[in-house]
Amino acid sequence: MTSVLYDAPGPRAKRRNVLFSVVFFVLLALLLWWIWQTMDDKGQLRWALWEPFTQSAAWTTYLLPGLADTLKAAALAMVIALPLGAFFGIARLSDHRWVRGTAGTVVEFFRAIPVLLLMLFANEFYVRSTDISSEQRPMYAVVTGLVLYNASVLAEIVRAGILSLPRGQTEAAMAVGLRKGQTMTNVLLPQAVTAMLPAIVSQLVVIVKDTALGGAMLGFTELLNSRQPLAAVYANVIPSFIVVAAMYIVLNFLLTSFASWLEARLRRSKKSTGAVLGEDTVEVNPAAVRGTYGTGENTGGGGGLT
Numbered sequence: 001m002t003s004v005l006y007d008a009p010g011p012r013a014k015r016r017n018v019l020f021s022v023v024f025f026v027l028l029a030l031l032l033w034w035i036w037q038t039m040d041d042k043g044q045l046r047w048a049l050w051e052p053f054t055q056s057a058a059w060t061t062y063l064l065p066g067l068a069d070t071l072k073a074a075a076l077a078m079v080i081a082l083p084l085g086a087f088f089g090i091a092r093l094s095d096h097r098w099v100r101g102t103a104g105t106v107v108e109f110f111r112a113i114p115v116l117l118l119m120l121f122a123n124e125f126y127v128r129s130t131d132i133s134s135e136q137r138p139m140y141a142v143v144t145g146l147v148l149y150n151a152s153v154l155a156e157i158v159r160a161g162i163l164s165l166p167r168g169q170t171e172a173a174m175a176v177g178l179r180k181g182q183t184m185t186n187v188l189l190p191q192a193v194t195a196m197l198p199a200i201v202s203q204l205v206v207i208v209k210d211t212a213l214g215g216a217m218l219g220f221t222e223l224l225n226s227r228q229p230l231a232a233v234y235a236n237v238i239p240s241f242i243v244v245a246a247m248y249i250v251l252n253f254l255l256t257s258f259a260s261w262l263e264a265r266l267r268r269s270k271k272s273t274g275a276v277l278g279e280d281t282v283e284v285n286p287a288a289v290r291g292t293y294g295t296g297e298n299t300g301g302g303g304g305l306t
Contacts, residue, residue, distance in 0.1 A: 049236035053243055066226025074208045077146035085154025092159050111152040116213045119145030123218055142214030146207055153203055161196035162188050194266050201259035205252045
């Protein structure tokens with residue numbers, strides 16, 4: 001079977017694909033076997049090193065409190081960065097040059113600075129300029145750095161998502177009398193959200209992982225940092241790294257799975273709803289009506305709303 005974008009492989013291509021797959025899985029099995037043997041030779045597979053993870057003390061004392069701090073910092077950063085990024089992304093599309101220029105300067109400035117540097121700067125700012133306690137300061141610094149950097153990245157995602165829509169959507173909205181703000185909130189943003197969702201979720205995953213920078217440099221008691229006292233108590237450095245990495249994988253998998261479900265739901269709702277804007281819903285532009293229909297001139301049709 002062939003299509004415009006894809007040609008079904010022939011017999012030789014099928015044999016080649018099977019060969020490549022077999023070679024890949026053999027090499028992967030050899031790599032996993034080598035890792036297993038190396039860890040076994042170094043005594044990293046001894047049950048004494050893994051037994052603490054079967055007991056509640058390791059989880060309730062170290063890992064779960066660290067996971068809670070990671071989720072707290074990531075959630076705060078997401079809640080603040082998402083609307084802030086949307087605001088600056090829309091501001092970069094403003095018709096006013098001073099608004100567009102100011103938003104662009106802010107976005108490009110914070111997007112160009114490493115997130116770790118933003119965290120360190122925020123920490124020093126809170127030390128020298130505020131009365132925040134030393135226990136809460138790392139949390140504030142981590143959230144501040146994550147918000148400043150990721151809001152600027154999300155602003156570019158929002159701007160690109162809106163610009164990816166057909167120009168006919170804007171023209172059709174103006175033709176029925178919608179103002180620019182109404183066009184953005186009622187027509188462009190609802191359609192752009194679905195297109196932006198994969199990129200937004202990828203950035204949210206980055207936020208979750210970047211909380212570890214605060215643990216490494218600022219002493220923030222997040223998941224990775226909580227591993228250190230656990231490894232010191234049980235002398236299981238490598239197993240503790242593996243368990244924490246598995247927790248990050250599960251956490252990010254749940255986040256991406258939820259986003260995939262939400263994206264599919266949004267796409268289904270758009271296909272199933274056939275809402276049509278009527279006169280009681282929109283504010284009709286009298287000038288547009290007179291120019292198009294009052295004179296009997298054929299001005300040509302713009303793109304329709306979807």
